Amino acid sequence: MKIKQELFHFFESAGIKVQYHSQDIIYMQEDDANNLYLITKGRVRVYVISANGDETTLEILGKGRIFGESSFLQNSSRPTTVTAITEVELISCHLDDLYPYLNESKELTVSLLQMMSQTCDYLSSLIKKAYTYNRYEKVASFLLEQINSNPLDKDIFNNTLTYTHEEIASLVGLSRVTTTKVLNEFAHKKYIINEYKKIIVLNEKALSLLLQKK
Numbered sequence: 001m002k003i004k005q006e007l008f009h010f011f012e013s014a015g016i017k018v019q020y021h022s023q024d025i026i027y028m029q030e031d032d033a034n035n036l037y038l039i040t041k042g043r044v045r046v047y048v049i050s051a052n053g054d055e056t057t058l059e060i061l062g063k064g065r066i067f068g069e070s071s072f073l074q075n076s077s078r079p080t081t082v083t084a085i086t087e088v089e090l091i092s093c094h095l096d097d098l099y100p101y102l103n104e105s106k107e108l109t110v111s112l113l114q115m116m117s118q119t120c121d122y123l124s125s126l127i128k129k130a131y132t133y134n135r136y137e138k139v140a141s142f143l144l145e146q147i148n149s150n151p152l153d154k155d156i157f158n159n160t161l162t163y164t165h166e167e168i169a170s171l172v173g174l175s176r177v178t179t180t181k182v183l184n185e186f187a188h189k190k191y192i193i194n195e196y197k198k199i200i201v202l203n204e205k206a207l208s209l210l211l212q213k214k
Helices: 005-014 095-104 106-132 135-149 154-159 165-172 176-188 204-209
Strands: 016-020 025-027 035-041 044-049 055-061 081-084 088-094 192-195 198-201
Touching: 005 035, 005 088, 005 095, 005 106, 035 095, 044 165, 055 106, 055 165, 088 095, 095 106, 106 135, 135 165, 135 176, 135 198, 135 204, 154 198, 165 176, 176 192
Parallel strands: none
Antiparallel strands: 016 088, 025 081, 035 088, 044 055, 044 081, 192 198
């Protein structure tokens, strides 16, 4: 789910526009959680860093998505690190400045609540897949989720996903080599077209059958 374009003006009124270059860190795990962010352009990577420095990607977010929800909790710290993948434009809002607009717009309030609920569902789904899905099911599930998440999104027009193999690997918890092998097998079976930084889903039904027993 994404924040509708017609609701962006609430964030613009409450916050400030900020820009980041590719690979810039927007905030670090354990930083104080003060602001909420709306993406108006580009994509960011949300990930956690273990004590020994290993990184686990949780999600890649694009235009219309919110991140930094931990700022809704008083005196909280960031549970994740967020880095810009591309050139990124954000609106950064302190919650005290956003609250008056939540009172003004029921649609804005409902949208934020729905997005936070969706985040909880997504994290529960990640845990289930990590422990019960094999490599084919993990990749198939990811492809189906992406093309069905917002069919009007220009980034997934005609079932086209603009992800690299490395990005998909980090999101499904597999190595890049294993992910590439699975995608190549799917391409051989004509489930997808596998191109450079682009995957086109051709056969949703075949991918869905891989998950039928889940």
